[in-house]
Amino acid sequence: MSSALILHHYDFSNYSEKVRLVLGLKGLTWRSVEIPPTLPKPDYIPLTGGYRRAPALQIGADVFCDTARIIEELERRFPEPTIYPGPDSVAQRAFTAGLERWTDATLTRNTINYISCEHSDADRFTPEFLADRAALLGKPEPGLAHRKAAAIKNLTQLRPQLSWISDILHDGRTYIYGEAPSLADCVIYHPLWVMDQLAGERAAVIPAVIRQWMERVAAHGHGNPTSMTAHAALDVADSSDPLPPLPSQTLDGDPALGDTVSITPTDYGRANPSVGTLVAIDAQRLALQHRNERTGLVTVHFPRFGYSVRALDG
Numbered sequence: 001m002s003s004a005l006i007l008h009h010y011d012f013s014n015y016s017e018k019v020r021l022v023l024g025l026k027g028l029t030w031r032s033v034e035i036p037p038t039l040p041k042p043d044y045i046p047l048t049g050g051y052r053r054a055p056a057l058q059i060g061a062d063v064f065c066d067t068a069r070i071i072e073e074l075e076r077r078f079p080e081p082t083i084y085p086g087p088d089s090v091a092q093r094a095f096t097a098g099l100e101r102w103t104d105a106t107l108t109r110n111t112i113n114y115i116s117c118e119h120s121d122a123d124r125f126t127p128e129f130l131a132d133r134a135a136l137l138g139k140p141e142p143g144l145a146h147r148k149a150a151a152i153k154n155l156t157q158l159r160p161q162l163s164w165i166s167d168i169l170h171d172g173r174t175y176i177y178g179e180a181p182s183l184a185d186c187v188i189y190h191p192l193w194v195m196d197q198l199a200g201e202r203a204a205v206i207p208a209v210i211r212q213w214m215e216r217v218a219a220h221g222h223g224n225p226t227s228m229t230a231h232a233a234l235d236v237a238d239s240s241d242p243l244p245p246l247p248s249q250t251l252d253g254d255p256a257l258g259d260t261v262s263i264t265p266t267d268y269g270r271a272n273p274s275v276g277t278l279v280a281i282d283a284q285r286l287a288l289q290h291r292n293e294r295t296g297l298v299t300v301h302f303p304r305f306g307y308s309v310r311a312l313d314g
């Protein structure tokens with residue numbers, strides 16, 4: 001039971017969709033805990049030690065935050081079928097990491113900004129949701145009068161990126177890297193998919209060649225989820241021990257193992273760092289431990305890329 005994969009996520013979360021697709025490509029069985037899309041998240045934050053973003057993957061008393069770290073762990077534990085089918089899987093992993101930075105940072109921002117301005121009347125965009133996201137991103141939502149201009153501005157940025165994707169697919173290939181699906185399909189799919197979710201209808205801006213590829217990707221499904229309550233997931237953490245931390249190699253300026261640290265996203269969500277004792281650190285990964293009365297001792301894992309770590313005074 002404690003080795004079960006427990007994904008904390010919500011339906012219209014595009015980063016969660018990236019992970020759900022990987023679970024599908026690997027045909028994995030997992031437990032699904034639905035978390036709220038906005039703060040407060042009283043049954044989630046106790047697990048992560050402060051981090052608010054979705055998704056997180058819990059395995060016993062280990063919690064993996066950020067899709068990059070989650071997917072790395074899934075590939076390590078379940079290497080077959082691989083999400084890097086090659087022919088050179090090492091190079092493909094690196095190319096896909098680069099691709100993922102584009103789709104996470106830029107494509108996602110443009111698709112979400114475009115659709116939320118173009119379809120600002122969609123049911124999803126309640127005042128509470130918009131206020132939560134303005135606080136998350138640290139900037140005000142565009143007022144009604146500016147929405148049309150913001151939609152157009154984002155569309156000018158979105159169109160070239162949609163052309164890049166169409167051009168990758170121009171020779172009629174089945175998937176991004178050819179005949180086998182890979183992580184590259186998942187990382188390009190989710191920022192497009194979220195436009196339909198937020199608009200509550202198929203986004204007209206997605207051209208047919210991309211739509212057909214999206215249908216092929218979606219056909220792999222999400223593996224075999226069964227739902228679990230958040231309380232049951234907290235109980236799993238409480239009745240499990242975290243795995244021994246990975247070996248560490250500190251770099252110049254790093255806090256020392258055993259320091260009380262905060263780990264904070266460098267892009268958005270900075271108001272909600274995770275806080276705990278640093279137990280692992282190297283050039284690629286970070287992990288801290290914290291203790292909470294509802295979870296006992298938990299290790300929370302982050303990628304190094306996109307997160308800063310600093311020792312807290314005292």
Ligand SMILES: N[C@@H](CCC(=O)N[C@@H](CS)C(=O)NCC(=O)O)C(=O)O
Binds near residue numbers: 065
């Ligand atoms: N770099 C993070 C980004 C995660 C992220 O921004 N997730 C969105 C949901 S798709 C989020 O957490 N939004 C705010 C919230 O749900 O509280 C990752 O790859 O996991």
